[in-house]
Amino acid sequence: MSSVLVVGSTAFDSIETPFGSRELCLGGSATYFSLAARLFTSVELVSVVGDDFPDEHRQLLRSCGVDLQGLETKPGKTFSWSGRYSADMNSRETLDVQLNTFGDFRPAVPAAYRDSAFVFLANGAPSTQASVLDQMGGTTFSVADTMNLWIDCARDDLLGLLERIDGLIVNDEEVKMLTGESNLIRAGRKVLDLGPKLVIVKKGEHGSFLFSNYFQYALPAYPTDVVVDPTGAGDSFAGGFMGFVAECDSLSLWNMKRAMAYGTVCASLTVEGFGVDAIAAANRERLERRYQDLIQFVSL
């Protein structure tokens, strides 16, 4: 069993969904990732917060087994995001973003983490993501997320990063935008020519695809009948995927497929509660029960 290192944002989220709203709850890509991955293995978090970040959030993360050595506190405010979901939860509008201390995030990987074999670079500027790889020693499996902003405005940096990472986890719109292909299957395969050996495309309620030069795999989403808040589903998916792979310490084809299923399960747990409530309350037993349900649901 290996630990997994994640570099990304820790944030205050304000969320409106048809089920209600919440102000300033714990959020951020690295947070969701960590709370999913810790169900499988130990998690090393590299992120930044302001001096307004409350001790209760640190305690929550620590009590979930997330190592906070790499969580830097800087003078100023914590990154905050607020958004509103549509009635069917399939789209959202960003109402406000305050980057604050995350704006000039220069991740410093603690010495103790530099040999971590499994690294996830959550969404961020490709140059910042690359700076993490520069600090690492014996990484065997590095995976990154990205977004439309970087595909648009930092394309060269992103292409440079793609040559250095093993896997990319993005959503369907992003992979089409990155490759200029309107057919998702062609788009996914085209990313393989840009460097990564593995491309995972998240399609929200429609499940996910895995592309590699050796095999392709498709997995439906878990049939969730009550989505309370979709925030963090994608990062939880990545956390479950990477957490399971690190736990197995193996990159076999079969493990990759199972890791997709565990990612799917983590995402389904996250969306059942507001913010991190549901994923933070989950345990391995709950996770395994739902994994079995999912397998049942998709097996011929």
Place this chain on the structure above:
Amino acid sequence: MSSVLVVGSTAFDSIETPFGSRELCLGGSATYFSLAARLFTSVELVSVVGDDFPDEHRQLLRSCGVDLQGLETKPGKTFSWSGRYSADMNSRETLDVQLNTFGDFRPAVPAAYRDSAFVFLANGAPSTQASVLDQMGGTTFSVADTMNLWIDCARDDLLGLLERIDGLIVNDEEVKMLTGESNLIRAGRKVLDLGPKLVIVKKGEHGSFLFSNYFQYALPAYPTDVVVDPTGAGDSFAGGFMGFVAECDSLSLWNMKRAMAYGTVCASLTVEGFGVDAIAAANRERLERRYQDLIQFVSL
């Protein structure tokens, strides 16, 4: 092995896609259904055409093993439809519809078909669909399709039909509209309260769901990288599904899942060519090869 009876439209389609356009090619729900189902078992077609319907279309259907005893020819023109697909093929605009002889279609099931155990009622007025059931003797498995028009304008007739059929095959928008549920999983389950023991929801490129009171099943679409013309994909899916079930002559859980996979394969063959070109050219060997590919693609 049982035969399968289909009642629905035979049409002239004029189609524009980003790949090109075709005028007045053979189309219609019952046509696509038949050309898929005949890959599994003998097909009995009940439909209507005008006296402008060319012999070559009849010959094509006959050469594919479709029984045309129930294909009525009436004075006047054949039903015609013309439509244009968006650049990503995910939406289409109907440019023209001429119901012609299909407008007052009163299906008369030939005596030789009345004991058919497997019946598919392709999209049509629910009262017309019900009139087919009135003529049948020993049907063991009846499945219907419907559309937004009937959900809106003939709701009571449709609800009456749902109490009489075993299965419903619809798309995601239709099932949400029928039940007033925005969550697809809840919507699918809710249809089970209206009568059918089986509900299949088609999601196009995102695959399909099966709902029953005993199990649920989700299957991704086949990873087609060149969609030439999506017309008829849904009817081909239904044809593959019903054709396989009729061939097996069994309604076991496992057969239902395999039938979904064969439906998926038939839809994927159809979209590779304009109109019925690709599905009419398919044979069992091609079908089985693609079935194995699909199983590979979705198996853990």
